[in-house]
Amino acid sequence: MLSHKKAQKYKKERLDVEVRSELSSEATNGVRVDRFSSAKGALEVRLSDVNFAVRTSILASGDSALGRGVHGSIPLHLIFEAENLKIEKSLKYKLVLREI
Numbered sequence: 001m002l003s004h005k006k007a008q009k010y011k012k013e014r015l016d017v018e019v020r021s022e023l024s025s026e027a028t029n030g031v032r033v034d035r036f037s038s039a040k041g042a043l044e045v046r047l048s049d050v051n052f053a054v055r056t057s058i059l060a061s062g063d064s065a066l067g068r069g070v071h072g073s074i075p076l077h078l079i080f081e082a083e084n085l086k087i088e089k090s091l092k093y094k095l096v097l098r099e100i
Contacts, residue, residue, distance in 0.1 A: 010085040015095070017045055017078040023058065032056060034078055035100070042100045045078055049094040055081045 021038035031048040047054070059077040085091065 010087070011083065013082045013085060015080045017097070019043060019076055019078070021076070023076055023078075025058075034058075036076070036078075044096075044098045044100050046096040046098070047080060047093065048096075049092055051090075051092045052082055052085060054093070055083075057081070 019036040019038075021036040021043075023034060023036055025032070025034045027033070031046060034045045036043045036045070047056070057079045059079060060075075080095075082091075
């Protein structure tokens, strides 16, 4: 939960999860679940209970500055972004990272 005593404005907030694996995504009852799997294991990323607008995207960094020099799999970045936030009360969200 993010809260302040006075109203605050944020142009952009961003959370980035980087993994090197295959990806599957699904949304059920307003809950987004992304699963990253590789030969070494799997990670589930679950975003729920959000009371503000969140844009989700996936970036394969390839030969950009984020992926340069990587040997093996190309990193995937799961990105959650919120823009033009005005916090008057509380912003709430639940982010769960779980090894599966």
